[in-house]
Amino acid sequence: MAVNRHQATHLDASAPLVLDTREVGRRPGTMRTVSRSVGAPSRTGLDLIAVLEGGELELDLRMESVVEGVLVSGTVTAEASGECSRCLEPLHQSVQVHLTELYAYPNSATVKTTEEDEVRRVQDDLIDLTEAVTEAIALELPLQPLCSEECAGLCAECGVRLAIAAPGHGHETIDPRWAALSAKFDGPSTENSTEDGALTSIEEK
Template sequence: MIAVPAGGEVELDLLLESVVEGVLVTGTASTTVEGECSRCLDPLSSDVQVGLTELYAYPDSATDETTEEDEVSRVHDDLIDLEPVVRDALVLALPQVPLCSPDCLGLCVDCGGRLADLGPDHGHETIDPRWAALQVRFDGNRDNPEEN
Protein backbone atom coordinates (compact mmCIF):
# COMPACT_ATOMS: atom_id res chain seq x y z
CA MET A 1 0.00 0.00 0.00
CA ILE A 2 2.92 2.35 0.65
CA ALA A 3 6.52 2.06 -0.50
CA VAL A 4 9.49 3.84 -1.98
CA PRO A 5 8.64 4.19 -5.69
CA ALA A 6 10.74 2.21 -8.16
CA GLY A 7 13.84 4.23 -8.93
CA GLY A 8 13.23 6.46 -5.91
CA GLU A 9 16.25 7.97 -4.20
CA VAL A 10 17.27 7.29 -0.62
CA GLU A 11 19.52 9.93 0.92
CA LEU A 12 22.07 8.66 3.41
CA ASP A 13 23.89 10.77 6.01
CA LEU A 14 26.28 8.28 7.60
CA LEU A 15 29.34 8.15 9.81
CA LEU A 16 31.57 5.09 9.44
CA GLU A 17 33.91 4.46 12.36
CA SER A 18 36.57 1.81 12.72
CA VAL A 19 36.16 0.01 16.03
CA VAL A 20 37.93 -3.02 17.50
CA GLU A 21 35.40 -5.54 16.16
CA GLY A 22 34.70 -3.95 12.76
CA VAL A 23 33.05 -0.89 11.23
CA LEU A 24 30.30 0.93 13.14
CA VAL A 25 27.82 2.71 10.84
CA THR A 26 25.59 5.39 12.36
CA GLY A 27 23.43 8.05 10.75
CA THR A 28 20.12 8.56 8.99
CA ALA A 29 18.38 7.48 5.81
CA SER A 30 15.59 9.58 4.33
CA THR A 31 13.33 9.18 1.33
CA THR A 32 9.86 9.94 0.00
CA VAL A 33 7.30 7.14 0.02
CA GLU A 34 4.13 6.96 -2.06
CA GLY A 35 1.02 4.87 -1.78
CA GLU A 36 -2.67 5.07 -1.16
CA CYS A 37 -4.86 5.61 1.86
CA SER A 38 -6.10 2.27 3.15
CA ARG A 39 -9.58 3.67 3.84
CA CYS A 40 -10.43 5.91 0.87
CA LEU A 41 -7.73 4.81 -1.64
CA ASP A 42 -6.64 8.41 -2.33
CA PRO A 43 -2.97 8.74 -3.32
CA LEU A 44 -0.63 9.93 -0.60
CA SER A 45 3.01 10.85 -0.28
CA SER A 46 5.16 11.27 2.81
CA ASP A 47 8.78 11.91 3.77
CA VAL A 48 10.36 9.26 5.99
CA GLN A 49 13.59 9.54 7.96
CA VAL A 50 15.07 6.71 10.05
CA GLY A 51 18.09 6.38 12.27
CA LEU A 52 20.66 3.68 11.58
CA THR A 53 23.18 1.99 13.85
CA GLU A 54 24.86 -1.18 12.61
CA LEU A 55 28.10 -2.98 13.36
CA TYR A 56 29.82 -4.69 10.43
CA ALA A 57 32.21 -7.22 11.97
CA TYR A 58 35.66 -7.90 10.55
CA PRO A 59 36.37 -11.46 9.37
CA ASP A 60 37.96 -13.64 12.06
CA SER A 61 37.13 -11.17 14.86
CA ALA A 62 35.90 -12.15 18.31
CA THR A 63 32.39 -11.41 17.05
CA ASP A 64 32.56 -14.56 14.90
CA GLU A 65 32.93 -16.68 18.02
CA THR A 66 30.22 -14.95 20.06
CA THR A 67 27.43 -14.50 17.48
CA GLU A 68 25.55 -16.49 14.89
CA GLU A 69 26.28 -15.92 11.18
CA ASP A 70 23.05 -13.97 10.51
CA GLU A 71 23.09 -12.08 13.82
CA VAL A 72 25.67 -9.43 12.86
CA SER A 73 26.47 -7.93 9.46
CA ARG A 74 29.96 -8.72 8.16
CA VAL A 75 32.70 -6.93 6.23
CA HIS A 76 33.40 -8.93 3.01
CA ASP A 77 36.50 -8.13 0.95
CA ASP A 78 36.80 -4.71 2.64
CA LEU A 79 33.22 -3.86 1.55
CA ILE A 80 29.99 -3.46 3.51
CA ASP A 81 26.48 -3.91 2.13
CA LEU A 82 24.22 -1.14 3.41
CA GLU A 83 21.15 -2.13 1.38
CA PRO A 84 19.62 -4.71 3.77
CA VAL A 85 20.07 -2.46 6.81
CA VAL A 86 18.61 0.62 5.10
CA ARG A 87 15.76 -1.37 3.54
CA ASP A 88 14.81 -3.03 6.83
CA ALA A 89 14.90 0.26 8.75
CA LEU A 90 12.72 2.01 6.17
CA VAL A 91 10.21 -0.84 5.97
CA LEU A 92 9.83 -0.89 9.76
CA ALA A 93 9.24 2.88 9.77
CA LEU A 94 6.35 2.69 7.28
CA PRO A 95 2.81 2.65 8.67
CA GLN A 96 1.03 -0.69 8.44
CA VAL A 97 -2.22 1.14 7.69
CA PRO A 98 -1.39 4.35 5.81
CA LEU A 99 -4.07 7.05 6.08
CA CYS A 100 -4.48 10.36 4.25
CA SER A 101 -5.68 11.83 7.57
CA PRO A 102 -6.41 10.30 10.98
CA ASP A 103 -10.12 11.05 10.63
CA CYS A 104 -10.52 9.64 7.09
CA LEU A 105 -14.03 8.18 6.76
CA GLY A 106 -13.20 5.76 3.96
CA LEU A 107 -15.55 4.45 1.28
CA CYS A 108 -19.25 3.56 1.34
CA VAL A 109 -19.51 -0.22 1.49
CA ASP A 110 -22.55 -0.22 -0.82
CA CYS A 111 -21.69 2.21 -3.63
CA GLY A 112 -17.92 2.72 -3.20
CA GLY A 113 -18.14 6.52 -3.00
CA ARG A 114 -15.90 8.50 -0.66
CA LEU A 115 -17.91 9.13 2.51
CA ALA A 116 -16.26 12.55 2.93
CA ASP A 117 -17.70 13.62 -0.45
CA LEU A 118 -21.12 11.96 -0.05
CA GLY A 119 -22.19 13.83 3.08
CA PRO A 120 -23.69 12.78 6.41
CA ASP A 121 -27.16 11.97 5.01
CA HIS A 122 -25.85 9.37 2.54
CA GLY A 123 -27.38 5.95 2.93
CA HIS A 124 -28.78 2.94 1.11
CA GLU A 125 -32.04 1.17 1.85
CA THR A 126 -31.35 -2.44 2.66
CA ILE A 127 -33.97 -5.10 3.16
CA ASP A 128 -33.39 -7.99 5.51
CA PRO A 129 -33.21 -11.07 3.23
CA ARG A 130 -35.72 -12.85 5.48
CA TRP A 131 -38.37 -10.27 4.49
CA ALA A 132 -37.45 -10.07 0.80
CA ALA A 133 -40.21 -12.49 -0.29
CA LEU A 134 -42.86 -10.32 1.41
CA GLN A 135 -41.49 -7.19 -0.22
CA VAL A 136 -41.79 -8.81 -3.66
CA ARG A 137 -45.38 -9.88 -2.93
CA PHE A 138 -46.57 -6.52 -1.62
CA ASP A 139 -44.59 -4.19 -3.91
CA GLY A 140 -46.68 -5.30 -6.88
CA ASN A 141 -49.94 -4.23 -5.17
CA ARG A 142 -48.94 -0.79 -3.85
CA ASP A 143 -51.42 0.94 -6.19
CA ASN A 144 -54.36 -1.04 -4.84
CA PRO A 145 -53.90 -1.62 -1.08
CA GLU A 146 -57.28 -3.41 -0.76
CA GLU A 147 -55.91 -6.44 -2.64
CA ASN A 148 -53.28 -7.04 0.06
Protein backbone atom coordinates in the same frame (compact mmCIF):
# COMPACT_ATOMS: atom_id res chain seq x y z
CA MET B 1 31.23 -25.24 -2.90
CA ALA B 2 32.27 -22.85 -0.17
CA VAL B 3 34.45 -20.99 -2.65
CA ASN B 4 31.61 -20.57 -5.11
CA ARG B 5 29.31 -19.33 -2.39
CA HIS B 6 31.88 -16.78 -1.31
CA GLN B 7 32.26 -15.49 -4.85
CA ALA B 8 28.51 -15.22 -5.24
CA THR B 9 28.29 -12.84 -2.29
CA HIS B 10 30.96 -10.41 -3.48
CA LEU B 11 29.59 -6.93 -3.09
CA ASP B 12 29.30 -4.50 -5.94
CA ALA B 13 31.22 -1.38 -4.89
CA SER B 14 29.08 0.76 -7.17
CA ALA B 15 25.74 -0.45 -5.75
CA PRO B 16 23.72 2.41 -4.24
CA LEU B 17 23.85 1.20 -0.64
CA VAL B 18 27.36 -0.20 -0.57
CA LEU B 19 29.94 1.85 1.32
CA ASP B 20 33.70 1.55 1.10
CA THR B 21 35.20 1.23 4.57
CA ARG B 22 38.68 2.14 3.31
CA GLU B 23 37.45 5.73 3.41
CA VAL B 24 37.42 5.54 7.19
CA GLY B 25 40.48 3.36 7.75
CA ARG B 26 40.99 0.77 10.43
CA ARG B 27 42.25 2.90 13.28
CA PRO B 28 39.56 2.81 16.02
CA GLY B 29 38.15 6.24 16.66
CA THR B 30 38.41 7.59 13.14
CA MET B 31 35.20 8.44 11.43
CA ARG B 32 33.79 9.77 8.24
CA THR B 33 30.44 11.23 7.35
CA VAL B 34 28.47 9.96 4.39
CA SER B 35 25.96 12.42 3.00
CA ARG B 36 24.59 11.47 -0.35
CA SER B 37 21.44 10.66 -2.24
CA VAL B 38 21.09 7.33 -3.93
CA GLY B 39 18.31 5.51 -5.77
CA ALA B 40 16.59 2.71 -3.91
CA PRO B 41 17.92 -0.55 -5.41
CA SER B 42 14.43 -2.04 -5.34
CA ARG B 43 10.94 -1.34 -4.04
CA THR B 44 11.42 -1.04 -0.30
CA GLY B 45 8.61 -1.24 2.21
CA LEU B 46 5.26 -2.89 2.69
CA ASP B 47 2.40 -4.01 0.46
CA LEU B 48 0.36 -0.81 0.78
CA ILE B 49 3.21 1.70 1.00
CA ALA B 50 6.84 1.64 -0.04
CA VAL B 51 9.77 3.61 -1.37
CA LEU B 52 9.62 2.84 -5.05
CA GLU B 53 12.54 1.34 -6.95
CA GLY B 54 14.87 4.17 -7.88
CA GLY B 55 13.21 6.46 -5.33
CA GLU B 56 15.60 8.84 -3.64
CA LEU B 57 17.19 7.67 -0.40
CA GLU B 58 18.95 10.49 1.38
CA LEU B 59 21.80 9.12 3.46
CA ASP B 60 23.05 11.14 6.37
CA LEU B 61 25.35 8.67 8.04
CA ARG B 62 28.66 8.32 9.69
CA MET B 63 31.07 5.45 9.48
CA GLU B 64 33.13 5.01 12.58
CA SER B 65 36.04 2.65 12.96
CA VAL B 66 35.74 0.57 16.13
CA VAL B 67 37.83 -2.35 17.34
CA GLU B 68 35.48 -5.00 15.95
CA GLY B 69 34.60 -3.35 12.70
CA VAL B 70 32.80 -0.31 11.33
CA LEU B 71 29.86 1.24 13.12
CA VAL B 72 27.36 2.92 10.82
CA SER B 73 24.92 5.32 12.41
CA GLY B 74 22.65 8.12 11.27
CA THR B 75 19.50 8.57 9.29
CA VAL B 76 18.05 7.59 5.95
CA THR B 77 15.19 9.73 4.65
CA ALA B 78 12.95 8.90 1.74
CA GLU B 79 9.55 9.51 0.22
CA ALA B 80 7.17 6.57 0.31
CA SER B 81 4.20 6.14 -1.99
CA GLY B 82 1.18 3.97 -1.56
CA GLU B 83 -2.53 4.07 -1.08
CA CYS B 84 -4.83 4.87 1.80
CA SER B 85 -6.00 1.68 3.48
CA ARG B 86 -9.51 3.14 3.93
CA CYS B 87 -10.29 5.06 0.74
CA LEU B 88 -7.60 3.66 -1.61
CA GLU B 89 -6.54 7.14 -2.77
CA PRO B 90 -2.84 7.47 -3.65
CA LEU B 91 -0.74 8.96 -0.89
CA HIS B 92 2.84 9.98 -0.25
CA GLN B 93 4.59 10.32 3.03
CA SER B 94 8.14 10.88 4.03
CA VAL B 95 9.85 8.26 6.09
CA GLN B 96 12.98 8.63 8.16
CA VAL B 97 14.80 5.78 9.83
CA HIS B 98 17.68 5.77 12.28
CA LEU B 99 20.40 3.22 11.84
CA THR B 100 23.00 1.97 14.27
CA GLU B 101 24.65 -1.03 12.69
CA LEU B 102 27.93 -2.73 13.40
CA TYR B 103 29.67 -4.32 10.44
CA ALA B 104 32.29 -6.65 11.84
CA TYR B 105 35.70 -7.24 10.28
CA PRO B 106 36.15 -10.77 8.91
CA ASN B 107 38.99 -11.51 11.33
CA SER B 108 37.35 -9.91 14.37
CA ALA B 109 36.43 -11.75 17.55
CA THR B 110 32.80 -10.85 16.85
CA VAL B 111 32.82 -12.73 13.57
CA LYS B 112 34.74 -15.68 15.05
CA THR B 113 32.25 -16.08 17.88
CA THR B 114 28.96 -15.60 16.03
CA GLU B 115 27.01 -17.40 13.35
CA GLU B 116 27.10 -15.96 9.87
CA ASP B 117 23.60 -14.53 10.00
CA GLU B 118 23.94 -13.08 13.50
CA VAL B 119 26.08 -10.11 12.64
CA ARG B 120 26.54 -7.94 9.57
CA ARG B 121 30.00 -8.13 8.10
CA VAL B 122 32.56 -6.14 6.24
CA GLN B 123 33.25 -7.96 2.96
CA ASP B 124 36.25 -7.05 0.83
CA ASP B 125 36.44 -3.72 2.70
CA LEU B 126 32.84 -3.02 1.68
CA ILE B 127 29.65 -2.90 3.65
CA ASP B 128 26.18 -3.36 2.25
CA LEU B 129 23.49 -1.29 3.92
CA THR B 130 20.68 -2.68 1.78
CA GLU B 131 19.37 -5.19 4.31
CA ALA B 132 19.59 -2.80 7.26
CA VAL B 133 17.85 0.01 5.35
CA THR B 134 15.17 -2.34 3.98
CA GLU B 135 14.37 -3.70 7.44
CA ALA B 136 14.33 -0.27 9.07
CA ILE B 137 12.02 1.25 6.44
CA ALA B 138 9.61 -1.70 6.62
CA LEU B 139 9.42 -1.28 10.41
CA GLU B 140 8.86 2.45 10.19
CA LEU B 141 6.09 2.47 7.59
CA PRO B 142 2.48 2.08 8.73
CA LEU B 143 0.79 -1.26 8.06
CA GLN B 144 -2.46 0.64 7.47
CA PRO B 145 -1.48 3.92 5.81
CA LEU B 146 -4.11 6.68 5.88
CA CYS B 147 -4.47 9.74 3.66
CA SER B 148 -5.52 11.51 6.84
CA GLU B 149 -6.41 10.39 10.35
CA GLU B 150 -10.00 11.48 9.72
CA CYS B 151 -10.34 9.61 6.43
CA ALA B 152 -13.97 8.48 6.26
CA GLY B 153 -13.20 5.72 3.80
CA LEU B 154 -15.66 4.38 1.29
CA CYS B 155 -19.43 3.98 1.46
CA ALA B 156 -20.11 0.36 2.35
CA GLU B 157 -23.15 0.37 0.05
CA CYS B 158 -21.92 1.92 -3.19
CA GLY B 159 -18.15 2.31 -2.72
CA VAL B 160 -18.10 6.06 -3.29
CA ARG B 161 -15.33 7.88 -1.44
CA LEU B 162 -17.16 9.57 1.41
CA ALA B 163 -14.82 12.58 1.33
CA ILE B 164 -16.25 13.58 -2.07
CA ALA B 165 -19.81 12.27 -1.56
CA ALA B 166 -22.68 14.68 -0.88
CA PRO B 167 -23.14 15.59 2.80
CA GLY B 168 -25.28 13.01 4.56
CA HIS B 169 -24.62 10.48 1.81
CA GLY B 170 -26.58 7.33 2.55
CA HIS B 171 -28.93 4.78 1.09
CA GLU B 172 -32.56 4.19 2.00
CA THR B 173 -32.62 0.45 2.34
CA ILE B 174 -36.14 -0.35 3.47
CA ASP B 175 -37.07 -3.91 2.79
CA PRO B 176 -40.35 -3.91 0.79
CA ARG B 177 -41.92 -6.29 3.35
CA TRP B 178 -41.20 -3.87 6.21
CA ALA B 179 -42.52 -1.02 4.08
CA ALA B 180 -45.85 -2.86 3.64
CA LEU B 181 -46.03 -3.62 7.37
CA SER B 182 -45.36 -0.06 8.49
CA ALA B 183 -48.13 1.17 6.16
CA LYS B 184 -50.69 -0.76 8.32
CA PHE B 185 -50.04 1.48 11.31
CA ASP B 186 -51.87 4.77 11.41
CA GLY B 187 -48.87 6.65 12.69
CA PRO B 188 -46.44 7.04 15.56
CA SER B 189 -48.82 9.12 17.72
CA THR B 190 -51.56 6.44 17.80
CA GLU B 191 -48.95 3.82 18.57
CA ASN B 192 -47.68 5.82 21.53
CA SER B 193 -51.13 6.29 23.05
CA THR B 194 -51.79 2.54 22.79
CA GLU B 195 -48.56 1.83 24.70
CA ASP B 196 -49.52 4.40 27.33
CA GLY B 197 -52.88 2.70 27.76
CA ALA B 198 -51.27 -0.69 28.19
CA LEU B 199 -48.89 0.65 30.81
CA THR B 200 -51.73 2.29 32.74
CA SER B 201 -53.75 -0.91 32.86
CA ILE B 202 -50.76 -2.83 34.29
CA GLU B 203 -50.28 -0.22 37.01
CA GLU B 204 -53.96 -0.44 37.95
CA LYS B 205 -53.65 -4.17 38.75
